[in-house]
Every structure is written in C-alpha cells, then in structure tokens.
Amino acid sequence: xxxxxxxxxxxxxxxxxxxxxxxxxxxxxxxxxxxxxxxxxxxxxxxxxxxxxxxxxxxxxxxxxxxxxxxxxxxxxxxxxxxxxxxxxxxxxxxxxxxxxxxxxxxxxxxxxxxxxxxxxxxxxxxxxxxxxxxxxxxxxxxxxxxxxxxxxxxxxxxxxxxxxxxxxxxxxxxxxxxxxxxxxxxxxxxxxxxxxxxxxxxxxxxxxxxxxxxxxxxxxxxxxxxxxxxxxxxxxxxxxxxxxxxxxxxxxxxxxxxxxx
Amino acid sequence: xxxxxxxxxxxxxxxxxxxxxxxxxxxxxxxxxxxxxxxxxxxxxxxxxxxxxxxxxxxxxxxxxxxxxxxxxxxxxxxxxxxxxxxxxxxxxxxxxxxxxxxxxxxxxxxxxxxxxxxxxxxxxxxxxxxxxxxxxxxxxxxxxxxxxxxxxxxxxxxxxxxxxxxxxxxxxxxxxxxxxxxxxxxxxxxxxxxxxxxxxxxxxxxxxxxxxxxxxxxxxxxxxxxxxxxxxxxxxxxxxxxxxxxxxxxxxxxxxxxxxxxxxxxxxxxxxxxxxxxxxxxxxxxxxxxxxxxxxxxxxxxxxxxxxxxxxxxxxxxxxxxxxxxxxxxxxxxxxxxxxxxxxxxxxxxxxxxxxxxxxxxxxxxxxxxxxxxxxxxxxxxxxxxxxxxxxxxxxxxxxxxxxxxxxxxxxxxxxxxxxxxxxxxxxxxxxxxxxxxxxxxxxxxxxxxxxxxxxxxxxxxxxxxxxxxxxxxxxxxxxxxxxxxxxxxxxxxxxxxxxxxxxxxxxxxxxxxxxxxxxxxxxxxxxxxxxxxxxxxxxxxxxxxxxxxxxxxxxxxxxxxxxxxxxxxxxxxxxxxxxxxxxxxxxx
Numbered sequence: 001x002x003x004x005x006x007x008x009x010x011x012x013x014x015x016x017x018x019x020x021x022x023x024x025x026x027x028x029x030x031x032x033x034x035x036x037x038x039x040x041x042x043x044x045x046x047x048x049x050x051x052x053x054x055x056x057x058x059x060x061x062x063x064x065x066x067x068x069x070x071x072x073x074x075x076x077x078x079x080x081x082x083x084x085x086x087x088x089x090x091x092x093x094x095x096x097x098x099x100x101x102x103x104x105x106x107x108x109x110x111x112x113x114x115x116x117x118x119x120x121x122x123x124x125x126x127x128x129x130x131x132x133x134x135x136x137x138x139x140x141x142x143x144x145x146x147x148x149x150x151x152x153x154x155x156x157x158x159x160x161x162x163x164x165x166x167x168x169x170x171x172x173x174x175x176x177x178x179x180x181x182x183x184x185x186x187x188x189x190x191x192x193x194x195x196x197x198x199x200x201x202x203x204x205x206x207x208x209x210x211x212x213x214x215x216x217x218x219x220x221x222x223x224x225x226x227x228x229x230x231x232x233x234x235x236x237x238x239x240x241x242x243x244x245x246x247x248x249x250x251x252x253x254x255x256x257x258x259x260x261x262x
Numbered sequence: 263x264x265x266x267x268x269x270x271x272x273x274x275x276x277x278x279x280x281x282x283x284x285x286x287x288x289x290x291x292x293x294x295x296x297x298x299x300x301x302x303x304x305x306x307x308x309x310x311x312x313x314x315x316x317x318x319x320x321x322x323x324x325x326x327x328x329x330x331x332x333x334x335x336x337x338x339x340x341x342x343x344x345x346x347x348x349x350x351x352x353x354x355x356x357x358x359x360x361x362x363x364x365x366x367x368x369x370x371x372x373x374x375x376x377x378x379x380x381x382x383x384x385x386x387x388x389x390x391x392x393x394x395x396x397x398x399x400x401x402x403x404x405x406x407x408x409x410x411x412x413x414x415x416x417x418x419x420x421x422x423x424x425x426x427x428x429x430x431x432x433x434x435x436x437x438x439x440x441x442x443x444x445x446x447x448x449x450x451x452x453x454x455x456x457x458x459x460x461x462x463x464x465x466x467x468x469x470x471x472x473x474x475x476x477x478x479x480x481x482x483x484x485x486x487x488x489x490x491x492x493x494x495x496x497x498x499x500x501x502x503x504x505x506x507x508x509x510x511x512x513x514x515x516x517x518x519x520x521x522x523x524x525x526x527x528x529x530x531x532x533x534x535x536x537x538x539x540x541x542x543x544x545x546x547x548x549x550x551x552x553x554x555x556x557x558x559x560x561x562x563x564x565x566x567x568x569x570x571x572x573x574x575x576x577x578x579x580x581x582x583x584x585x586x587x588x589x590x591x592x593x594x595x596x597x598x599x600x601x602x603x604x605x606x607x608x609x610x611x612x613x614x615x616x617x618x619x620x621x622x623x624x625x626x627x628x629x630x631x632x633x634x635x636x637x638x639x640x641x642x643x644x645x646x647x648x649x650x651x652x653x654x655x656x657x658x659x660x661x662x663x664x665x666x667x668x669x670x671x672x673x674x675x676x677x678x679x680x681x682x683x684x685x686x687x688x689x690x691x692x693x694x695x696x697x698x699x700x701x702x703x704x705x706x707x708x709x710x711x712x713x714x715x716x717x718x719x720x721x722x723x724x725x726x727x728x729x730x731x732x733x734x735x736x737x738x739x740x741x742x743x744x745x746x747x748x749x750x751x752x753x754x755x756x757x758x759x760x761x762x763x764x765x766x767x768x769x770x771x772x773x774x775x776x777x778x779x780x781x782x783x784x785x786x787x788x789x790x791x792x793x794x795x796x797x798x799x800x801x802x803x804x805x806x807x808x809x810x811x812x813x814x815x816x817x818x819x820x821x822x823x824x825x826x827x828x829x830x831x832x833x834x835x836x837x838x839x840x841x842x843x844x845x846x847x848x849x850x851x852x
Contacts, residue, residue, distance in 0.1 A: 051713055077715035085713075091706035094699075102703045106715025108696055112728065115695030116688050122695070129696070172715055 004029040004208055005050070005081075005176060010059035012042075012049050012232075019045040021232035022059070027176065032202055032209045034219045036243070037229035038253055043212045044086055046229070047178050051083050052076040064175065078106040082174035084165040086181050086212075092154035096144055099153050099164055100133035103171025107132075136170040139205070140197070159190045166197075170205065177201070179211040183218055195221040216244070228252065268336060268344045272323045276348030276407070279319035280355020286311055287359065289798070290377030292385060294791050299462035300435035306462070307791075308385065316352040316403045320345030320410025322810070338415040342408050349407015350400055357396035360386050419483060427476030434471050435463050439788060440523050447522045516679060520672040528671040530787035532743060535678030536736045537783045540756075541763040541775040542685045543733025548761070549770030549818070550698060551725035552705025554626040557633025559756040560613065561730045563640055564606045565737025566747050567649055572598035573659040575747075577650030587655070588647035595661035595742065602738055603731045610730025614723045621708070633757050641749035654748035661742045674743050681739060685732050689772050692728065693818075701725060702770075733760075755797075759783075762800050766807050768814020777816055 003026035012020040019042045027033055035043050048054045050061055052073040061068040066079055082103075091099050108129060114122035137144040140163045148156070153164060162182060169177050182198070183191040195218050201207050213219050219226060219240060226243040228236040230252035236243045243249055251257075286292050295308035324341040326333040336344070363371045363378055372378045387395025413421065434441060438461050445452035455467035463471065493501065520528040540562060547555045574592040576584045593601070617628050640649040649655065660667045661677060668677045692698050700721050703711035712718050741747055759782065767778025782800060786792035792799065807814065 053709070053713070072717070073709075073712040074715045074717045077713060083713060085710065089707050089710040091703045091710065093706055094702050098699060098702070102699050102711070102714050102716070105696065105700055105703075110696050112692065112697055112724065115697050116691045118691060126696070168714060 003027055004064060005210075006060075006062045007050070008060045008062075010046070010049060010061065011057045012045055012054055013057050018232045020049060020056075023229070023232070023234050025227065025234070027208060027210055029175070029208050030202065030206070031224045032198065032211065032222050034223040034226045034240075035210060035212045035229060036214070036216075036219060036226060036249075037235075041229040041252070042232040043229055044180055045232075047083060047180055047210075047212065050076070051081060051178065074106060077172055077174075080173070080175035081178065082169035082172040082176070083178040084162075084169050084180055084182060086184065088158075088161045088165055090153040090161055090164060090168070093152055095150050095152055096137065096156065096164055097130075097133055097149040100136050100167050100171045101129050103136065103168045104129040104132050104173075107173055132173070133167075133171050136167040137164075139167060139170060139201070159186050162186065162194075166201075170201075170207070174207065176208045176210065179209060179213075181212055181214065183213065183215050191215055191218060194218065198222045220244075265340060268323070268340055269347065272344035272348040273351060275319040275323045276316075276351025277355065279315040279348060279352035279403075279407075280358075283312055283315045283352060283356040284359040286315075287356075287382060287386060288375050288377055289795070290382075291795055291798075293377065293379060293382045294794070296381075296385060298789060298791060299457070299460035300432070301463045301468040302457055302465045303460050304465070307789075312356075312386075313402075313406055316349040316406040317410040319348040319352055320407035320412075321414050322410075323348050324411045324414045335415070338412070341411045341415045345411020346404050346408040349403040349405065349410070351403075352407065353400040353403020356386065356403070357399040360399070361392060361396060364392050419480075423476045423478075423480040423483065426479045427472050430475035431463070431468055431472045435468070436785065436789065438462055440527060443524060443527075444522050517676075520675045525671050527788075528675045530784060532671055532674045532678050532739075533787055534779050534783050535675070535682050536739050536743070537759065537763060538682050538776065538779045539678075539685050539736035539739065540733050540760045541767070541779050542682075542689050542772065543729045543731075543736065544760045545764050545770065545772070545775050546689065546692070546701075546732060547725050547729035548764055549768075549775075550693060550701040550705070551722065551729075552701075553722060553725060554622060555629045555726075555729070556626045556754075556757055556761065557613075557629035557631065557636070558729075558733060558760050559633045559752050559754065560636035561606055561610065561733040562737040562740070562756055562760075563636045563752040564609050564730070565602055565734030566741040566751070567640060567655070567737070568602045568605055568734070569595075569598060569738040569741040570655045570658045570747055571648065572601055573661075575655040575658040577646075577655050578653040584656075587650070592659070595659065596663075599735075599738060602734055606734035607727040607731040610726040610728075611723055613730075614726030618719055618722055630754070630757075633754055637749055637752045637754075640752065649749075650747075652749060654746060656746040658741050658745050658747070660745070668742060669745060674739075677742070678739055681735050685735060686772055688732065693770070693772070697721075697724070705770075759800070762804055766803055766815060768817040771814060771816050771818035774814045774816040774818065778814075781815075 005025070005027040007023060007025040010020050010023045010025075011018065021042070023042075023046065035046065037043050045054065049056045050063075050068065052068065052071050052075065056069060063076075063079055063081060068076055068079070068081075071079075091102065094102070108125050110119075110122040110125050113119075114125075134145075134149075137149065143160060144164060144167060148160075153161065156164060162185075166177075166179065166182065169179075179198070183194050186194065198209060198211065198218075199222055202209055209222075211218075211222065223240050226236075226238065226240050227234055228243050228246065228249045230248070235248040235252060236246040238246075292308045292312060295311060296306050298307035300306055300310060323344045324336050326335040360383060363383060386399070388398050389395075390398065413424075416424070438456055442452040442456045445455070453464075455463060455470070457464045457467075493504065496504065520531065523531075540558065543561065544555065544558045547553050547558070571587060571589060572591045572593050573595050574590055575587065577587050579585050591598070613629070613632055617625055620628055639645055641652050642649075643651055645651070660669050662668075666673060668674045700711070700716045703714065703716055704718050704721055708718055740751070744751075763778040763782050764775055765778075766774075766782060767776065768774030782803070786796050786799075
C-alpha cells in the first residue's frame with residue numbers, strides 16, 4: 001500500500017536559491033505530520049509547490065495515484081488537498097458561512113443557467129453546500145456558529161479567522177489538509193485548544209494532516225511524525241523526540257557549534 | 263478648551279470649505295443654480311450649495327475616527343467649537359474672495375473669471391454692501407459650521423430620521439417637475455405643496471414634507487422591529503403572498519409612471535434605463551468579479567451595431583447615396599436580441615482572454631485601450647461596409663410588437679422596463695449562487711479562491727461574457743430608440759459614466775446601481791442647469807464617495823453595522839494591550 005502523498009526529489013529554485021532541494025517525503029493516510037525548520041527553510045514553499053501555486057523545477061509529486069506536477073491549484077483542490085495560509089487569506093467581505101460555502105465550490109457543478117433559472121437540481125445542490133459548510137463550521141463549536149455565520153469574515157477576531165480558514169479548508173471535503181502555522185499569533189490558551197482540535201480533525205473527521213508549526217508544544221502535542229527542513233533540504237525525520245534531539249536540527253536553529261558549546 | 267488635533271482638522275476643513283465656495287462661485291455654478299428654487303424664494307439650489315460647504319465642513323470635522331481599533335466620537339462641546347471655527351474660516355475665505363474682487367475696478371476680474379458677474383457678487387454679499395456682506399458671510403458660515411458639527415453629535419435615533427427627512431425634502435424639491443404633474447393627473451391639488459410662481463416647494467409644503475418624512479422613519483424605528491417580527495412569523499405561503507403583492511404594487515406604479523409624468527420625462531426615464539442596463543452589466547464585471555474594466559463602451563457599441571445589422575439598417579456611402587450594409591439580416595427585433603446577446607458574450611470572451619493575467623491597474627489600462635479600439639473600429643474605413651464609418655448607420659428597424667412601435671419615449675420606456683427587469687433578475691440570481699460566490703471569492707483574494715478550487719481563468723472569462731451579455735442590451739435599446747448610430751455615441755465618456763454609476767452606487771450592489779443611475783443620469787436629465795457641469799459633478803461626487811464612503815452609497819454588504827465595536831477587542835490578550843484607546847475623548851490633550 002503506497003502512501004497518500006509521495007514526493008520524490010522535489011526541487012524548487014528561485015534564481016540561484018534552492019528553496020526546496022531534492023526533498024523526498026511520504027505522507028501516510030491518517031497520520032499527522034509536522035514540518036519544522038527555521039525561517040526560510042522552505043516549508044511554505046513546499047506547501048506552495050504541492051498545492052500548485054508554484055510549478056516544481058524537478059521531481060515528482062503523486063497524490064492518491066495522480067501526479068500533481070503541472071496542475072493548477074484549483075485542480076489540486078479538486079483532487080482532495082486543501083490548505084490554510086501562513087498569513088490568513090479569508091474572503092474578508094463575505095460572511096463566515098459564505099466563506100465556508102466557497103470551499104464546496106469544487107464539489108459542485110451548477111453554472112449560470114442553473115443559477116438564473118434556479119433549477120430543482122441547483123436548489124438541492126445549494127442545500128447540500130449549506131449543510132456541508134455548516135458542518136465544517138460546527139467543528140469549532142459555538143465559535144463560528146449561529147449569529148457569527150452572517151458576520152463578515154473581517155469582523156472576526158484573529159483567532160477566529162484562523163479557525164474559519166481551517167473550516168473553509170475542511171469544507172472542500174479533502175483527504176489531506178495542509179496547515180501553515182495554524183497558531184501563529186495565538187495566545188497560549190488558544191494554542192492549547194488548537195492542539196486538541198488538530199487531533200480531533202484527524203480522529204473525528206478522518207483527515208490526513210500536514211502542519212507547519214514553530215510552536216514546539218503543538219508539534220510535540222499533535223505529531224505522529226516530524227520532519228525538519230533547513231535550506232530546502234530535509235535534515236531529519238522521525239518522532240518528535242528523535243528530531244528534536246537531532247544534531248543537525250539543533251544546528252539549523254542555533255547555528256554550527258551550538259551542540260558542542262551546550 | 264478644544265484639543266489641538268481637532269483644531270487642526272477644523273482649520274483644514276474650514277479652509278477646504280472656503281476654497282470650495284470660491285471655486286463654485288468662480289465656475290459659475292452658484293449663479294446658474296440660483297434659478298432653481300427649492301423652497302419658495304428663500305432657498306434655491308445655488309444658495310444651498312453655498313450653505314453646504316460650511317455645513318459639510320463642520321459635519322466632517324467631527325466625524326468619529328478609528329483610534330486603537332475603536333470609533334471615537336468627539337464630545338459635543340469641542341465638536342460645536344470645531345464646527346464653528348471651520349465655518350468661520352469657510353465664510354471668511356468666501357468674504358476674502360469677494361473683497362479681492364472689489365479691490366479692482368469694475369469688471370477687471372471678470373475679464374479673467376467670466377463668471378464673476380455683478381449678480382454673483384450681489385448673491386455672495388446677500389445684496390448688501392461689502393463690509394456688511396462679508397460679516398454676514400462669516401456669521402452665516404460660523405452658524406452653519408456649528409450646526410453641521412452639532413448635527414453629528416446628535417444621537418443616532420434622532421439623526422437618522424432627520425437625515426431621511428432632510429434628504430426626502432430635498433428630493434421633493436428637486437422633483438418639482440414630476441410630482442406636481444403626478445398630482446395633477448391624480449386630480450389632486452398641488453398648489454399648497456409646490457409654489458406656482460417659483461417652481462419649488464412652498465414653505466408650508468417643505469415643512470409638511472420634512473415633518474412627515476422625519477416622522478415616518480422615527481415611527482418605523484419604534485414600531486418596525488415588531489412589524490418585521492410579525493411578518494417573519496407569518497406562514498411561508500402568506501409571506502410569499504405579501505412579497506408578491508409588494509412586487510405587483512411596484513410593477514403597477516412602474517407601469518403607470520410614463521402616463522403620469524408625460525413624454526419629456528419618460529424620455530429621461532428611458533435614458534436612465536439604458537444606463538441602468540449598462541451599469542448592471544458593468545456591475546457583474548467590476549462589482550461581482552472585481553475586474554476593473556474601463557472600456558465597457560465596447561459592449562455598448564457591440565450591442566448597438568449588432569442590433570442594427572441583425573434587424574436591418576442603411577448606411578450612407580461616401581458619395582452620399584443610401585445603401586445596404588455589406589452584411590445585414592432582416593430579423594425580427596425579438597429574434598435578433600438573443601443572437602446579439604450570444605455574439606456579445608463571445609466578444610466578451612475574446613476581450614477577456616488576453617487580459618486574464620492582468621490585475622488591477624494594468625487591467626484597467628488595457629481595457630481602456632479596448633474601449634478606444636472599439637470606437638476607432640466602427641469609425642474605420644475598413645469596417646465602413648458594415649458600420650458606415652464616420653457617417654454611421656440609419657433607418658434601424660424599430661422593435662414592433664403587433665404594429666406598435668417603440669421609438670416614442672412612452673412605449674420605449676416599457677421596452678426598457680422589461681429589459682431592465684430581466685437584467686436585474688439575472689443579476690440578482692447570479693449574485694446569490696455558486697457562480698456569484700466564486701466571483702466574490704475571486705474579487706476578495708484571487709490566490710485563496712484558486713486554492714479553494716475556483717478556476718479563476720474560467721470565472722474571469724465568465725464574468726466578461728456575462729457582463730457583455732447584459733451590457734450589450736443597453737446598446738440594443740439605444741439603437742432602437744435613436745434609430746441611427748454614429749461613432750460619436752461611443753466615446754470613452756460612456757465607459758466613465760457607467761463606471762461612475764457603479765462606483766457611486768456601490769460596487770456589487772444592484773440597488774446601488776439603481777440609485778447611482780438615478781443620481782448621475784436622472785438628475786442631470788431633470789435639471790437642465792446640471793448639463794454644463796455634468797463631468798464636474800461626477801468627478802466631485804466620485805471623490806467624495808471614495809473618501810467618505812468607499813463602499814458606495816448603498817453597499818452590497820448589508821451587515822456593516824455591528825462589526826466595529828465588539829469583535830475587534832474580543833480576544834482577551836488584545837483587550838489587555840489596548841486599554842488606552844477606549845478612554846480617549848475628543849483628541850490628544852485638552
């Protein structure tokens with residue numbers, strides 16, 4: 001049984017810089033994998049290449065039997081990979097519910113004719129879209145439910161925006177969710193809550209999850225497996241404890257000689 | 263004492279107000295608009311314009327500012343003071359202007375600024391001598407500035423009804439050609455409401471309108487929620503019946519309108535309809551999908567010329583003979599329209615395809631070019647066989663139904679009404695659908711939309727095609743109404759007007775487009791004195807909207823109310839970090 005996502009020898013260059021440098025990575029269905037590394041290590045670039053925002057300069061990406069190389073982001077989304085962004089990118093003038101409903105876009109079909117004539121099929125589809133969006137929002141309990149549904153996304157608090165971004169990603173009915181620093185800017189209490197939620201995301205909703213994170217409490221709390229990137233290369237892979245004690249990882253964060261000095 | 267920041271703002275606003283007054287006087291608007299009486303002979307449009315400058319200055323100085331994530335409203339005392347100061351400055355500057363003119367021998371200034379006539383000077387000094395007039399100007403400015411500022415500090419429940427009342431009274435005064443005629447047809451006496459000698463409202467009429475128009479919203483504020491609740495509790499069938507009867511009532515009024523207001527004003531309505539269609543089409547491209555298109559006239563021209571060629575027309579050859587175009591179908595108008603729509607949508611795709619990768623300003627510039635290309639093309643000798651070149655096309659077939667023509671204003675109005683109703687229906691349905699959501703998402707954040715599965719290429723093309731399909735109808739109607747076409751009708755000003763309509767009304771909002779068209783097309787059509795200053799008024803209106811209400815007069819977000827206060831500081835840690843912002847009063851120090 002092959003992995004859900006198989007990345008082999010992936011390269012992405014920006015000019016002379018190898019932002020992602022011959023990375024191999026397998027993500028097994030049902031696992032939670034964390035990607036760590038210092039700033040500029042290529043974590044977000046890796047996400048961007050996988051989701052089709054950047055075209056890779058070499059290597060292969062196979063997801064669920066389909067090659068992702070050369071696909072547009074919307075096609076990748078259609079195949080079942082969804083993501084959040086490091087800096088929150090919601091549709092800020094749309095309501096909370098509408099934001100989540102957009103997530104259902106690639107699972108639905110109706111076009112202009114259906115919209116104008118409001119055919120029975122379109123109406124049934126809208127009903128499903130609404131239900132799916134509500135179901136995604138309900139994952140966060142009352143935080144995004146009831147009266148919040150009709151508020152514009154920009155009226156949400158910072159933490160709620162992050163939650164809504166996850167809900168929107170969930171609403172695309174993906175197999176794999178990529179979370180890019182889901183707790184950036186959150187306070188310790190909210191981070192604590194997020195650790196629980198990421199676990200629930202897998203256990204209750206059955207998503208496979210890859211998460212980029214700087215907060216080591218979260219990485220320790222949620223990860224089945226951790227990989228560390230530095231200068232675009234994978235420098236370590238294993239359980240949290242293995243990676244956290246890896247010499248190359250410590251050097252990546254603290255500089256060469258840090259291990260000896262410590 | 264008044265805070266230094268507020269003082270600075272008051273000074274700036276006052277000076278700007280003064281410059282505006284002087285400017286309005288110099289371009290001749292004040293004198294020209296004097297003839298439009300609003301209330302008896304004691305308020306006319308020119309005077310109102312002069313008065314608005316200090317009023318608005320005072321009002322705007324004291325508008326609440328966002329500080330530390332919160333709206334801070336200056337307290338009443340300093341507000342009034344600030345308004346007073348700005349008003350004094352506005353009046354003072356105007357007085358200085360008048361004094362400056364008096365420095366020179368009679369008529370010297372008029373050699374340069376032709377509008378500075380003795381009449382204007384007498385208007386500006388209230389018909390008194392210079393010193394008295396100047397004092398009056400300053401005093402009036404001060405009073406109005408303070409009034410404007412005080413108005414802002416009124417509690418919302420007073421200010422809202424009063425605003426509605428004032429706006430309604432103003433509207434009634436402006437509609438002085440329509441409402442008396444309406445009343446006349448309805449066999450009602452209108453002399454108590456409208457003055458027969460001046461044209462505007464009578465003082466009594468003005469008071470009555472103001473009181474009623476203020477009272478109704480106030481009453482609604484008190485009773486409205488309960489009524490709305492009762493309506494919401496009605497069984498669905500009853501509620502649908504209620505909605506249907508409301509719609510029928512509206513349809514009835516719209517159907518009777520041209521009968522009541524006569525032929526000249528029906529023409530204005532037809533004009534409004536043509537631009538409404540254009541606005542609705544552009545609204546899909548700009549408002550829904552967020553693609554700034556400055557060349558929308560291309561679709562107006564497409565619709566017009568295609569209609570002419572599909573239904574039959576003649577062109578004038580260079581020798582002056584009348585000939586048939588190189589390609590012409592003699593279809594029935596109603597058979598031609600779907601065909602026109604299809605071809606226009608296809609042309610929309612063609613224009614959309616090369617600009618897919620462009621965003622924002624770049625897109626605007628390229629589409630601007632496309633608009634010009636369209637005009638050059640229809641005027642070119644290359645297409646002369648089809649478009650008639652500079653001489654254009656004539657004898658375009660009318661849109662008959664059973665022998666009834668639509669060229670006269672009143673029947674034409676019905677044709678426009680039907681098309682507009684259709685376009686509004688399509689727009690509304692599109693907005694509230696999967697397609698509309700995809701457009702909104704694309705407008706808000708293209709990259710995120712793409713990552714959430716929206717094919718931006720596809721939806722951009724779709725927006726161009728749908729925008730063209732709706733917008734071309736305006737050209738179709740234009741061709742039918744005029745019966746002849748020349749390239750002069752398809753200049754960049756058409757694009758600008760359409761865009762102004764959409765932006766002023768509120769991008770993405772159908773009601774906004776309606777209001778925008780009424781204001782920008784309807785008012786100038788109704789008040790002849792506007793014609794000369796049309797572009798000036800457009801420009802000023804757009805700048806004002808961009809600064810004060812960037813979302814447009816009637817934004818499509820119906821939920822702006824509750825957002826500012828509560829949620830911003832909802833997170834505990836945010837609350838702890840900005841305690842100072844909540845206590846700030848009218849300004850920095852005091």
